[in-house]
Amino acid sequence: MTALRNIFLFLSKNKRLTMVAKKYGFRFGASRYIAGKNITEAVEVIKSLDRKGLSVTVDCLGEFVDNEAEANATANHLVKLIETLGQESLDAEISVKLTSLGLDISNDLALRNMKRILDAAEQQNIFVTIDMEDSLRCGQTLEIFTLLKLSYKDIGTVIQAYLYRTMEDMHVLNPYSPSLRLVKGAYKESPEVAFSEKQAIDDNFKKIIEMHLRNGHYTAIATHDDDIIEYTKQLVTKYQIPYSQFEFQLLYGVKVDRQLELRREGYKVRLYVPFGEDWFGYYMRRMAEYPANPFLHKNKFTGK
Ligand code: FAD
Numbered sequence: 001m002t003a004l005r006n007i008f009l010f011l012s013k014n015k016r017l018t019m020v021a022k023k024y025g026f027r028f029g030a031s032r033y034i035a036g037k038n039i040t041e042a043v044e045v046i047k048s049l050d051r052k053g054l055s056v057t058v059d060c061l062g063e064f065v066d067n068e069a070e071a072n073a074t075a076n077h078l079v080k081l082i083e084t085l086g087q088e089s090l091d092a093e094i095s096v097k098l099t100s101l102g103l104d105i106s107n108d109l110a111l112r113n114m115k116r117i118l119d120a121a122e123q124q125n126i127f128v129t130i131d132m133e134d135s136l137r138c139g140q141t142l143e144i145f146t147l148l149k150l151s152y153k154d155i156g157t158v159i160q161a162y163l164y165r166t167m168e169d170m171h172v173l174n175p176y177s178p179s180l181r182l183v184k185g186a187y188k189e190s191p192e193v194a195f196s197e198k199q200a201i202d203d204n205f206k207k208i209i210e211m212h213l214r215n216g217h218y219t220a221i222a223t224h225d226d227d228i229i230e231y232t233k234q235l236v237t238k239y240q241i242p243y244s245q246f247e248f249q250l251l252y253g254v255k256v257d258r259q260l261e262l263r264r265e266g267y268k269v270r271l272y273v274p275f276g277e278d279w280f281g282y283y284m285r286r287m288a289e290y291p292a293n294p295f296l297h298k299n300k301f302t303g304k
Pocket of ligand 1: 254
């Protein structure tokens, strides 16, 4: 299983395959996880989720951009997405990857593009989360986040439980009262920077969930792990954390019954909804988490 996981994670960064995949459109069951090729298709999916009481954070797929024109085009596309979402009365946020906005070209370019996005989002009252990518970009991402947090209220980022540096990052971020999405971590990392044993990752995950909730900051617990979800439920009961201070987040297309069950139990549930033609890297990372995927379940929302 580990070998298969590594293969999928390796493929997720292959630029040639990404180009080929873009040309040929969704394949191998990718539509189970991806809400369409364009904004119009994605909005239809978001509306159907909204009718079920599920909130969303929308991701316009794309990452590891290596030229300025493409980075600026991605920012334009995100501004358009924000304007479209602003016209609908949906509980919709957006998620962005700094490498899609030019982080690998320069911090300044990514920062400039982020400011354009945040200005548009501020006008439409839309919250923006900066996704966390691989560990090489973690420091830069947090630097940009803390800088922007000084000027923009509705911005959050992501912390990955598998990184050794995570506990220290949590202490550094605490004075900013950040809204954080806490995750296990989805990239292939070396044992020099990250835990690889499930138990160690889960233990760290539980620690940062408790820490952030008890510090009184908004916490998105983004996981499909029943044990972690159960742990969080017990924690919020024990410390009387208000339901308005946290939410569960799951990926569109994963554990659909669990999403609806949590919602029925009264928890806020937000789905990460990706769309766009650059689907290959995202899909490979989902496969790495659960390699049996393409040959298993159908998406209960779309039937595909
Ligand atoms: P796991 O222990 O991996 O899985 C628990 C159980 O959930 C598994 O046994 C399996 O039954 C089920 N499951 C998990 N994944 C799948 C799947 N793909 N298909 C079907 N079943 C599955 N990672 C980042 O590095 N940066 C981010 O910014 C980021 N944002 C995220 C946002 C959201 C809303 C979510 C839910 C995840 C995000 N992730 C991100 C991914 C995260 O880091 C994990 O890789 C992913 O959530 C799998 O870990 P898990 O917590 O679900 O636990």
